[in-house]
Amino acid sequence: MSDRRVAILGGGLYRPGRVRYDNAEEGVAMAYKSMLQDFPNLDPREIEFVQSSYFSDHLNQQLCMAWIVQDYIGQHRKGGYRVEAGGSTALDNIINAYYLIKSGQYDLILVLGWEWMSEVDTATTNEFIASASDTDWDFTVGGFYNGYYAALETRHMQLYGETIEDLGRLAVRNRNNAVHNPYSQWRAEHGTGYVTLDDYYKDRIIAWPYRRWNCALISEGACCLLMGSEKVAKRLSNDPMWIAGVGLGTDSMRPGDRLVDWAYHGVYKADEKLYPANVEKPKTPYPEMANFGFAREAARKAYAQAGISDPLKELDVAELFAPYDGVELCLYEDLMFCPRGEGKTLIRQGLMERGGELPCQLSGGLTSFTHPVGATSLLQTLFLHWQLGGLIKKKLGDATLQVKKPKKAITTGHGGTGCQGGVIIYSKD
């Protein structure tokens, strides 16, 4: 592998909201404009390549929107294309730009991401999103990701005994982080007061075991990142964040097929053994419908590249792609923060809270910060860039969420019902 190093040099955002009236190209342009303020030494003409990500063509009645956006900000002529992979769209966008720089093809890439999700009513937005499931087999029976994900969480809950309270703790934590993030939709809609588990229990169930608070937001927003090789990093940025490792993984399109998942069969033997005796075992016990095999695959590769052997100890801050709180709990296991079935223990010990061993979702995550799909992982990465650069106070006007001198961070991407996704490890040095 090439020994070229690749960094996130910085970025900018367009504050996401449930409905925004500036349109997508204008939102991206404003994010880009605010990014340029951090790069006085950058001539926009230096950018060699532009990569874009947005998830859905249906939401805006527009194919190839990336072409609109790239020319709107005057970055056409040079190469560029869109990356799309459901919920992993934005993470894959970053990983793809990483490969292009790592390979030596380019030194400086502008990475754009956006999603405008409120042009149709909420039920239709959910329907369009659900058309990323298998429309012959899964979509027809209830057509709604909340339902598929809720069913996955029910299975994990039956196997490993986490409770509604555990899911509630994550929902409460995300909100109590988001009130310190002025860009969060939670704070914009609910103000700066803390919430409690009692508030969570009052919230409405929409797909048991999930309440509204456990589910990702619907958002309109944009983000951009500037990525570069070592050759340009030092000149352009005071606080480059280096990519120490990346990994990708996939699983079956239909979650029901994972009961006999030959591609995974016998691969993760230790996890297959951690299976309770009182529940009938499918042919392939890991990941089956309880865990996320793609994340294990991706983490294994990313950790090997980054030289990480004990992720819970070695990582300092995490922004996980968790559209539902149960996903976060399962990811603890699949990302090897703990053995299979112990995700609930990490929650109960408070290890993933502010001030804990590995604080997760300090931004508020997808359920309280925002989730404009094609921008989400860019926003989470930008947030980690602020964390590793010690910039939280400067950017948010409040130092509460700043982790003390973090060195290593992790982010994940997650599409479909865990059909595809990836892991990126970031490093300060």
Add this chain to the structure above:
Amino acid sequence: MAREPKIPKIIEDKATPIKKEWEEYARKGNWTVKGYEMVRALSGPGLAEECKEEDFMVVYRPHGVLYHHSYGLVSKFFKGLIDKHLFGTKCPKCKTVYCPPRVHCWNPECRVADTEWIELPLRGKVHTFSVMLFSAEAFLEMLPFVLAYVQIDGADTAMPIQVVTAPTNVFIGQKVTIKFREKRTGDLMDIYAVPVKGQKIPADSCLQGHEENVNDLKRDMENTYAFLDKRFGIKKKDVEKRWKV
């Protein structure tokens, strides 16, 4: 050996009336603007207090289409639903039974082996489930419903099927019987499942094992009934009738 006909021949037509109906929609002018609003709203990338107000024109543009889509080589499964049969496929090499069917085995060892069709029994068990109190537009009138992944007896995989029962009764491992709906159109909604009578809810069921789970679910089902009444005029007692199959 019969030669492949050059032009595909329609051998059964249950589509002509719907094609006629949908021609209307094309004529109604998809993509053209049907109305607009002027909206005064915040503009700008930063915090709300840093944004300024601008006037935006918001147009209303419809988009309705009729797709024709081949179910390919698993057409037999969907035609089977219409004829009240449940089919799966079996790999002759590794013996995996697929339902949903695959006409090619996905076990890497079998090198994309052709599978064989088999008829499956109308029985299965709940592998996992969710109780839906909200859904996509097309399913709203069915609320509240149980979305389950059911493993058909003899199959190694699971398939999404609605379990028609009071949502507080469903559990993982529940044995179910597969039923066919009266009106069948050739998709998975042609079937549903009902619990086999006389089963006890296990004490360790993740839903019923905690009393507050059931209480909270019942509380929020009331909200769903209120929504159904307001939007569709569907009453709670009508919903409860569905579960007495």
